Amino acid sequence: MSGAAERASSTISLPAYASGGSLVALLGETIGENLRHSVARWPKNEALVDLGEGERYTYEALDAAVDGLARSLLAAGMAQGDRVAVWSPNRWEWVLLQYATARVGVILVNVNPAYRTHELRYALNQSGSRMLFAVPTFKTSDYRAMVEAVRDELTSLERVVYFGTEDWTSFSDAMSDTAALARRESELSFDDPINIQYTSGTTGSPKGATLTHHNILNNAFFVGEGCRLDDQDRVCVPVPFYHCFGMVMGNLACTSHGATIVIPAPSFEPAATLRAVANERCTSLLGVPTMFIAELALADFADYDLSTLRTGIMAGSPCPTEVMRRCINDMHMSEVTICYGMTETSPVSTQTAADDPVEKRVSTVGRVMPHVEVKIVDPNGLVVRRGEKGELCTRGYSVMLGYWENPEKTAEAVDEAGWMHTGDLATMDEDGYVDIGGRIKDLIIRGGENVYPREVEEYLYTHPDIIDVQVIGVPDERYGEEVAAWVVVRDGATMDVDVLRAFCAEKIARHKIPRYVVVVDEFPMTVTGKVRKIEMRKQSVELLGLTPRATEG
Numbered sequence: 408m409s410g411a412a413e414r415a416s417s418t419i420s421l422p423a424y425a426s427g428g429s430l431v432a433l434l435g436e437t438i439g440e441n442l443r444h445s446v447a448r449w450p451k452n453e454a455l456v457d458l459g460e461g462e463r464y465t466y467e468a469l470d471a472a473v474d475g476l477a478r479s480l481l482a483a484g485m486a487q488g489d490r491v492a493v494w495s496p497n498r499w500e501w502v503l504l505q506y507a508t509a510r511v512g513v514i515l516v517n518v519n520p521a522y523r524t525h526e527l528r529y530a531l532n533q534s535g536s537r538m539l540f541a542v543p544t545f546k547t548s549d550y551r552a553m554v555e556a557v558r559d560e561l562t563s564l565e566r567v568v569y570f571g572t573e574d575w576t577s578f579s580d581a582m583s584d585t586a587a588l589a590r591r592e593s594e595l596s597f598d599d600p601i602n603i604q605y606t607s608g609t610t611g612s613p614k615g616a617t618l619t620h621h622n623i624l625n626n627a628f629f630v631g632e633g634c635r636l637d638d639q640d641r642v643c644v645p646v647p648f649y650h651c652f653g654m655v656m657g658n659l660a661c662t663s664h665g666a667t668i669v670i671p672a673p674s675f676e677p678a679a680t681l682r683a684v685a686n687e688r689c690t691s692l693l694g695v696p697t698m699f700i701a702e703l704a705l706a707d708f709a710d711y712d713l714s715t716l717r718t719g720i721m722a723g724s725p726c727p728t729e730v731m732r733r734c735i736n737d738m739h740m741s742e743v744t745i746c747y748g749m750t751e752t753s754p755v756s757t758q759t760a761a762d763d764p765v766e767k768r769v770s771t772v773g774r775v776m777p778h779v780e781v782k783i784v785d786p787n788g789l790v791v792r793r794g795e796k797g798e799l800c801t802r803g804y805s806v807m808l809g810y811w812e813n814p815e816k817t818a819e820a821v822d823e824a825g826w827m828h829t830g831d832l833a834t835m836d837e838d839g840y841v842d843i844g845g846r847i848k849d850l851i852i853r854g855g856e857n858v859y860p861r862e863v864e865e866y867l868y869t870h871p872d873i874i875d876v877q878v879i880g881v882p883d884e885r886y887g888e889e890v891a892a893w894v895v896v897r898d899g900a901t902m903d904v905d906v907l908r909a910f911c912a913e914k915i916a917r918h919k920i921p922r923y924v925v926v927v928d929e930f931p932m933t934v935t936g937k938v939r940k941i942e943m944r945k946q947s948v949e950l951l952g953l954t955p956r957a958t959e960g
Contacts, residue, residue, distance in 0.1 A: 435621075450466050455670075469502075473510060491514070494550060506662075517604045527553060627655045633746075633758045638666060727865060780801065783796075794837070797832070798847060800828050801827050851890060878892050
């Protein structure tokens with residue numbers, strides 16, 4: 408190729424498509440088989456530490472406990488493909504149940520600990536769960552009372568076992584013989600469904616994403632590879648097990664690499680998390696951006712020895728650039744990675760690498776995962792060019808089997824070619840790095856101008872008095888939508904719309920500058936740490952005295 412032709416070709420943007428080539432093969436085994444291999448390699452390594460309950464297991468002890476619980480499930484008559492639900496914050500029993508159900512081919516149904524009776528009834532009935540494992544109480548929630556309130560309406564439920572009680576002890580003591588367990592394990596395939604996770608949809612009933620051994624074990628393994636995990640790592644897991652972040656990127660990533668799972672507390676507590684990192688000498692810390700923001704904002708943050716931290720994962724929602732920089736500089740997480748994905752894709756589709764340039768790690772969600780494909784498409788489904796915005800789609804081993812007993816919703820999400828449509832706006836640069844611009848439904852259209860909330864949020868994070876910020880669209884009679892910013896400010900600081908608009912003046916385009924400011928102590932959140940922007944929009948209409956659009960009535 409001549410010099411002129413080469414220069415001309417370099418100006419032609421590539422399609423926004425990438426596939427994850429890898430010299431490392433996918434794991435062709437069940438979760439139970441994978442755990443046994445880890446036990447054989449690292450029997451004396453610490454596998455699980457529950458600081459809240461004071462429980463510790465080596466790999467060989469964990470394996471024995473999992474075997475015992477698996478035999479108890481068989482003794483209770485659980486057949487391959489039966490559903491068993493778990494409704495609990497993070498505890499050591501949750502981990503045992505995760506691996507025991509996988510070992511006998513029973514599908515674990517994750518029930519959001521924040522669910523109340525209506526949602527619990529729906530999840531158990533829709534999944535056809537035969538058993539439920541739960542905590543009797545936690546904080547102000549009386550789980551036992553809530554179960555009893557709907558017990559007569561639970562059409563398939565036969566038995567409830569409560570962690571930390573005689574229920575649990577008596578259930579665990581009733582075990583089938585070891586030969587029965589060996590027979591069951593020999594009948595399992597890694598393509599069998601093993602997990603149902605209900606998506607926290609903002610409209611309609613939750614949908615049960617159904618995942619296989621192959622889906623979540625491989626995703627966990629390659630996420631762990633991306634963090635350079637090995638048998639010397641200790642991973643602090645404050646994110647909920649009920650979600651893929653905790654049970655896949657936390658638990659399964661650890662056990663597939665011989666690392667240690669450290670549970671700092673049953674639910675997220677900033678101080679307990681940093682105390683766990685310091686006392687247990689953790690090398691990795693997981694969290695959604697709001698968790699890291701809360702940890703960094705602790706008044707005594709500097710008193711915690713975080714020097715052992717090397718890596719970690721930030722995921723769940725777009726990460727503010729300034730927060731990422733502070734994790735690298737102030738928390739010693741020099742190799743921290745950003746992961747992007749969704750429950751339906753097991754969950755991770757892209758990840759930054761430990762040796763990526765810092766600028767890529769603070770401004771993108773990385774490149775496509777091994778053995779996965781991603782593409783960015785326009786509203787007609789055609790692939791856009793690199794640098795152009797569109798909807799991110801992903802395909803490969805990680806895509807769910809479908810939504811449990813919901814073929815219509817499955818067909819809406821996964822097209823005939825196997826592509827999962829994420830509903831997220833994204834761009835891909837010339838090197839294949841993906842940047843998430845937010846949910847398509849969160850796009851603000853102000854007087855015909857597109858406003859991408861994350862662009863505004865990134866700028867507002869640079870204000871010295873703003874700890875956290877979320878930008879949303881609110882109804883406006885003249886422009887259709889206007890920009891509103893919900894902000895959390897530092898102690899003693901004040902913030903109003905005039906101050907914020909003055910900060911934005913001449914720095915960002917006029918149509919992007921928030922017209923409204925709402926100062927709050929915290930945002931409405933899902934249990935996984937995702938901000939509920941639809942709830943913020945509803946509250947803004949009331950707080951600001953706006954006239955809702957007909958669709959928001």
